[in-house]
Amino acid sequence: xxxxxxxxxxxxxxxxxDSPSHVYEAGxxxxxxxxxxxxxxxxxxxxxxxxxQRDGRGGNQPSEVTLAVVHTDETVEAEEGLPARVVRTxxxxxxxxxxxxxxxxxxxxxxxxxxxxxxxxxxxxxGELELDVVEGSEPESELLEGxxxxxxxxxxxxxxxxEADATWSLGDEAxxxxxxxxxxxxxxxxxxxxxxxxxxxxRGGGWRGGRGxxxxxxxxxxWEGEARIEDLEGDYEGMEVAVIELEFNSEGxxxxxxxxxxxxxxxxxxxxxxxxLLRDNTFNYELTGTLYFSMEQQRPVALEVEGxxxxxxxxxxxxxxxxxxxxxxxxxEWNQTTLFEIVEDDQ
Numbered sequence: 001x002x003x004x005x006x007x008x009x010x011x012x013x014x015x016x017x018d019s020p021s022h023v024y025e026a027g028x029x030x031x032x033x034x035x036x037x038x039x040x041x042x043x044x045x046x047x048x049x050x051x052x053q054r055d056g057r058g059g060n061q062p063s064e065v066t067l068a069v070v071h072t073d074e075t076v077e078a079e080e081g082l083p084a085r086v087v088r089t090x091x092x093x094x095x096x097x098x099x100x101x102x103x104x105x106x107x108x109x110x111x112x113x114x115x116x117x118x119x120x121x122x123x124x125x126x127g128e129l130e131l132d133v134v135e136g137s138e139p140e141s142e143l144l145e146g147x148x149x150x151x152x153x154x155x156x157x158x159x160x161x162x163e164a165d166a167t168w169s170l171g172d173e174a175x176x177x178x179x180x181x182x183x184x185x186x187x188x189x190x191x192x193x194x195x196x197x198x199x200x201x202x203r204g205g206g207w208r209g210g211r212g213x214x215x216x217x218x219x220x221x222x223w224e225g226e227a228r229i230e231d232l233e234g235d236y237e238g239m240e241v242a243v244i245e246l247e248f249n250s251e252g253x254x255x256x257x258x259x260x261x262x263x264x265x266x267x268x269x270x271x272x273x274x275x276x277l278l279r280d281n282t283f284n285y286e287l288t289g290t291l292y293f294s295m296e297q298q299r300p301v302a303l304e305v306e307g308x309x310x311x312x313x314x315x316x317x318x319x320x321x322x323x324x325x326x327x328x329x330x331x332x333e334w335n336q337t338t339l340f341e342i343v344e345d346d347q
Contacts, residue, residue: 021157022150023081023298029074029343030299031091032151034180036067038309040332048325061100068094069183072343073151077122081298083149085122087134090114095188110188113139121149146186151340152177153300156227156291162242164232170225175248178303179223179287179336221250221283227291236292236301246289248305253282284310287334297342305336 041062047054070092077085093112098105118135131144138144155174160166176182225248234243287307294301309332317324 021081021160021298022154022300024075024078024083026075026078029072030151031070031072031341031343032338033341034067034069034152034183034336034338036180036334036336038065038332038334039063040309040330042328042330044327044329046325046327050322063097063099066094066096067180067184067188068092069180069187073149076120083121085120086149088119088121088147089135090117090187093187095184110191112187113137113143113189114187119147121147143186143189146182148177151300152180152183152338153291153303153340156244156246157293160227160244162229162232162295165229167226167228170223170227170246170248172223175223175225178289178338179248179305180338221252221285223248223250223285225249230290232295234292239292239294239301240296241292241294241301244291244293246287246291246305248287248289248307249285251282251284281313282311285334289336299342300340302340303336303338305334307334308332309334 039062041060069090071088071090074087074089075083075085076087077083090112093115095110095112097108097110099108100106114136116136117133117139120132120134122130124130129148131147133139133144156170156178158171158174159168161168225246227247228245229242230245231243234241236243285307287305289303289305289307291303292301293299311330311332313326313328313330315326317326
């Protein structure tokens with residue numbers, strides 16, 4: 001399949017030619033290894049039935065989302081330091097969810113249609129990005145949209161000036177790519193709704209629709225951040241690098257929606273299988289990270305990110321003339337490492 005998308009030139013604009021950036025070289029292959037985990041639990045749970053305070057049921061409920069993606073990018077053609085044609089080979093794609101359900105632990109692995117796939121990305125004569133599946137089973141067409149040739153951290157260098165204590169702002173798209181949020185959506189599409197789970201009962205009930213423990217963050221989140229040069233002569237495993245400190249932040253309100261009462265969501269309460277109104281739902285993400293960049297090789301070396309994700313929800317429901325209010329706070333710890341390694345010809 002040959003897919004053409006108008007995002008090609010816009011993706012190139014992520015790199016500012018007149019400022020320090022990742023310089024691509026024809027014939028260079030880089031292996032990108034991303035390992036990420038989000039471990040969360042309910043730290044506060046309050047239940048009120050007909051105005052009477054009750055002990056919250058099902059509190060804590062720890063969950064963990066882990067993601068591992070390994071792929072190589074071979075730059076076949078480069079022009080003025082930018083990639084013009086890239087062959088991307090996916091070597092490992094793992095997405096796993098562990099969710100405590102009372103005394104039981106539910107494990108779910110999400111398959112990827114990109115397993116063992118080889119893509120070729122380039123530009124057509126009109127300068128638009130085109131994508132070919134050159135090896136492997138072709139995924140659905142919508143999953144082939146949104147891919148770009150650049151590495152995930154290139155956008156973090158937009159506007160960079162490599163001088164002591166220099167700072168610059170980071171935009172939503174650059175941060176989302178660095179955090180692999182685009183990868184999760186593209187490489188691990190959400191499974192179809194569990195037809196056996198009515199209103200939140202059953203194994204899959206609250207995990208559908210792109211929220212809850214299956215997904216890393218809310219799709220509605222808008223990110224902003226800042227980068228700062230910490231050290232121009234730092235060290236990363238024996239390699240001299242520029243050390244760039246990062247701050248990523250996002251906060252907002254989740255839309256009100258009618259639910260089936262189950263809802264993994266932030267509260268994780270699945271025992272109230274009744275029509276529910278979710279309101280006053282908020283999220284707050286505060287992450288910090290470090291990008292290591294080789295000035296000599298003009299490429300990224302590693303990205304490390306950690307921080308806290310907080311979700312607060314309030315749900316009001318009724319059954320048999322009784323009003324039930326459930327308020328909960330769920331906190332997660334984000335840990336991510338992305339390595340960029342040059343693949344030698346004999347590997």
